[in-house]
Structures are given as structure tokens and as C-alpha cells.
Amino acid sequence: MRILHIIATLAPQAGGPSNSVRRILTAYPGIGSGGEVVTLDDPDEQFLRDISFPVHALGPVSTRFGFSRRLIPWLIANRDRFDGVVVHGLWQYLGYAVRRAINGRKPYLVFTHGMLDPYFRRAHPFKHIKKTLYWLLNEYWVLRNAHRVLFTSEGEAVNAAKSFWPHRWRASVVPYGATAPSGDPAVLVESFLREHPELRKPDGRPRPYLLFLGRIHAKKGCDHLLEAFAKIASRVPDLQLVFAGPDGAAATGLSKASASNMGTSGLKSALVAEAKRLGLAHRVHWTGMLEGDQKWGAFHGCEAFCLPSHQENFGIAVAEALACGKPVLISDKVDIWKEILHDRAAFVGHDNVAGAVSTLESWISLPASERAAMGARALQCFRSRYDMQANASGIVEAFNQAIATKSGKRAVRAEAKLPAL
Incomplete structure (x- = not known):
């Protein structure tokens, strides 16, 4: 055909x-x-x-x-x-x-x-x-x-x-x-960290981080994620937050016509200023758009994937996170939340600050063994559904x-x- x-x-x-x-x-x-x-x-x-x-x-x-x-x-x-x-x-x-x-x-x-x-x-x-x-x-x-x-x-x-x-x-x-990534996860993570050494500890080990990957756009609930992170940050002093994605026509490298086709928002500068005001500039990182090994390394290296979106008919990045065996912390406006929650691979909250805080608190309260089990269920969820x-x-x-x-x-x-x- x-x-x-x-x-x-x-x-x-x-x-x-x-x-x-x-x-x-x-x-x-x-x-x-x-x-x-x-x-x-x-x-x-x-x-x-x-x-x-x-x-x-x-x-x-x-x-x-x-x-x-x-x-x-x-x-x-x-x-x-x-x-x-x-x-x-x-x-x-x-x-x-x-x-x-x-x-x-x-x-x-x-x-x-x-x-x-x-x-x-x-x-x-x-x-x-x-x-x-x-x-x-x-x-x-x-x-x-x-x-x-x-x-x-x-x-x-x-x-x-x-x-x-x-x-x-x-x-x-x-x-x-989504297509499951190929390659050694450890090699992919190292490729990502090599480009973003601020995510390493002084002894060279990686810092734990939560990952948002997508357009930096108001619809995605990026502001709520940042505010929620501020509310739990003191309880997990080593945890970092990574925003990976493009923001605004100037950052895309596209022609004016193609930038018009895709739409842009220019939200990043406001969020950077807010992270500084909250005293979290050293713990919130902005990688720009990631592709290939860099993207898959970011997924494999994260603790969990976050998407507190106001509207998401699917969320390809959600499926990609599951493909890397990563639990997802999402809003109930991501339309596949029920299926992932049924598979016990997600924490789900409302699309507001309280909802984002709830998912982050649920995650940081889990013991290491439960986090690992949730990651295994995430991979199985991907294989059976997406x-x-x-x-x-x-x-x-x-x-x-x-x-x-x-x-x-x-x-x-x-x-x-x-x-x-």
C-alpha cells in the first residue's frame, strides 16, 4: 500500500x-x-x-x-x-x-x-x-x-x-x-553528560535529575513543574530538574516560514528568571533541543519523566520515557494517563501546581526498590501498548x-x- x-x-x-x-x-x-x-x-x-x-x-x-x-x-x-x-x-x-x-x-x-x-x-x-x-x-x-x-x-x-x-x-x-532506543544505555548517558557536565558531582558521578523533554510552552505546564520542584527541593537537596526542548523562533534555527508553521511561545526567559528568584538557578538546567544519542541519554539518565501538561492528546515523549524504563509523572490532561496508571507506571495529578507537587511527592517518597519495580513496569507498558x-x-x-x-x-x-x- x-x-x-x-x-x-x-x-x-x-x-x-x-x-x-x-x-x-x-x-x-x-x-x-x-x-x-x-x-x-x-x-x-x-x-x-x-x-x-x-x-x-x-x-x-x-x-x-x-x-x-x-x-x-x-x-x-x-x-x-x-x-x-x-x-x-x-x-x-x-x-x-x-x-x-x-x-x-x-x-x-x-x-x-x-x-x-x-x-x-x-x-x-x-x-x-x-x-x-x-x-x-x-x-x-x-x-x-x-x-x-x-x-x-x-x-x-x-x-x-x-x-x-x-x-x-x-x-x-x-x-x-515510539521506537525503542538502540545502543548501550550507559554509553548514551555518558554521551549526554559529556555535553552537560553541570549534571555531574565533583567526584564525576551523575547527579539525580527529573526530566522534562518537549517544547517550552505554556500548554505543557512548565511553570507548574518549576513551582512544584521549588516546593519539594529542600527535601531532596541533590535532585536536579532538567528542561530539554526548544523555545521561541530565535532558538529553533528555522526559516521564518517554518517557524510560523510550528508556532512558538518564548516562555523560557520567564522561567529562567523565576528559577533564579526561587534560588534554584543552580539546580534547574536548560539543554535546548536534544536529538539522537543526546536525547536517549537524557531519558536513560533521568530518575523519572515529568509532563504536567494542560492538554496532551498522547505525548510521544511519555512513550519514549516508558521505552527507556522510566516512570512518568504526568497530569490527568495527558489523554493516555488511565492506561499508564493501570499499568502502575505513572503517578498522575491535576494540571495545576498542587497536582504537580502531588506527583513529585509520590515519587520522592518511594524506596529505591519500588522505583526500580516501577521502572520495569514502565518498560512493559511501552512494549504492550506503544x-x-x-x-x-x-x-x-x-x-x-x-x-x-x-x-x-x-x-x-x-x-x-x-x-x-
Whole structure:
């Protein structure tokens, strides 16, 4: 099966959607399928040069809406090469273009990537009013005409129905996944610490640390994590807090167009100042974005992974932490929290300071033996729930069903036209 994915940007700094597309396309050959990607990135972007699958960069575009005169003509010219199309995200020109060029000719799926969560209505009420108009004009029809609308968890699917009316779609849950890291964990940790020697003790041993890895963004609850850490810091004087991730367009190294596609927040400077005010500047560390061995070394070296997010339809970094055998301290707005809690690999709190404090206190109160057991359960949770090939297989299966359904309808129509014997 040959599948086309359409997404605004493949920039690694863009977070979950971009990274999920990269993983899906990498997983396809393992299940006998293949794919290509259309993006609105500038074709000269450095991050496009090391990608192993075909990418058609039709940018640059000048706004986050992503209007491109080239997109619809490209889709019309190339649609017959593919068995189906996957649209990633909402509120952009991409969905309209697929309606115009693909609908009725090829089955298409829509990955909403959490963009229908009621959190955004509460956090941005005026923007929600503008979205409601666009919903009636376009997005409702994009989702209604899709063969399937894909959600990464049952929680996301339930929440999506609360944001806009009317809503009507055929939903499927296809969990994100992650790829377990290869290589010796000890070597990976050493690679990370070599670049960040401030995380070593004077005798060379690593300091214990909690890890946040993702965009430094208000939605992620970074401010709550910092405040919660301040409240428990005196009880664990050697424990450090590491924030790993990009912040703001200036820190990404992207073109202006691609930075517009991914969105930025510029929160880091405020958090650095707050850590200094709290007297914790020497215990809170900022690594910037980590990739490859550096990223996996940070995961393997941490005590636990923290994500007190206000909205997270999945959280790829959560699955990556589990893949490294690390317990996760998360909020109940991370939509896969119930499954991980069921597997006893997480501590879960509300998405506020008290909730973050609760998860940190639960962690630091555990004896070493219980922490080790929780880490073992984290790895088992990953293996049973979040292997990346399950995601890719779910997409292929959705298209198989669409093709079978279409073939069945054709057969019924053909039979109806046969003369009676």
C-alpha cells in the first residue's frame, strides 16, 4: 500500500505531529507498505536533507494558515499514485485542499492531533469564535467526509466531541507509538553528560535529575513543574530538574516560514528568571533541543519523566520515557494517563501546581526498590501498548477497510445491473 501524508511542517522542533509522521513513515517498510510526505516547508530547510523517505516541500508559506497555490495542483497531478491520504492537523489550508483534490477519488483519513480538545476553547475564547466560523465553512465537512477521523486515545476521542457543534465523523483510535532506543544505555548517558557536565558531582558521578523533554510552552505546564520542584527541593537537596526542548523562533534555527508553521511561545526567559528568584538557578538546567544519542541519554539518565501538561492528546515523549524504563509523572490532561496508571507506571495529578507537587511527592517518597519495580513496569507498558508499528499498521488497516468497502459497493451495484435469470 502506498500512502501520502500531508502536514504543515516536518521540523523536529514542531513536536508530536511532526515526529509522529517521521516515525510512521519509517515504520511502513516493516509492514510491507510505503509512503511519501507533502509539507509546506521551504525545500531548502536543513532538517529535510537527512530524511530517508520521499518529501515534497511546497513552501515556503508566509502564514500559519498555510495557503499554497501549489498544493491543489500537486495533489491532482499525483493522487493516482497513492491508495490513500492522511491529513495531519486542522485549521489550515491542508484540509480544504484535500476536500477539493482528493474527496470522492481516494479515501482519506484525518489525524486531529488533539486540536479538538476543549482546552483550546477555554484558553483562547476569542480565537474559538473565529474557529467556529471556519468549522461551519470547512472543517466540519473535512471531518464528515473523511473515511476515518483518527484519535490517539479514547480520552481524546471523547473530548473532541465537546468543542464544536455540529459534529459528525467516523472515529478510530490509533495510538501513537515510539521506537525503542538502540545502543548501550550507559554509553548514551555518558554521551549526554559529556555535553552537560553541570549534571555531574565533583567526584564525576551523575547527579539525580527529573526530566522534562518537549517544547517550552505554556500548554505543557512548565511553570507548574518549576513551582512544584521549588516546593519539594529542600527535601531532596541533590535532585536536579532538567528542561530539554526548544523555545521561541530565535532558538529553533528555522526559516521564518517554518517557524510560523510550528508556532512558538518564548516562555523560557520567564522561567529562567523565576528559577533564579526561587534560588534554584543552580539546580534547574536548560539543554535546548536534544536529538539522537543526546536525547536517549537524557531519558536513560533521568530518575523519572515529568509532563504536567494542560492538554496532551498522547505525548510521544511519555512513550519514549516508558521505552527507556522510566516512570512518568504526568497530569490527568495527558489523554493516555488511565492506561499508564493501570499499568502502575505513572503517578498522575491535576494540571495545576498542587497536582504537580502531588506527583513529585509520590515519587520522592518511594524506596529505591519500588522505583526500580516501577521502572520495569514502565518498560512493559511501552512494549504492550506503544510500539510504533501498531500505529502504522492501524493506518494501513483503515485504508484496507476503505478499499474493501468501496469494492463491495461496486460489486453490489454491478450485481443489481445483471439481468434476472
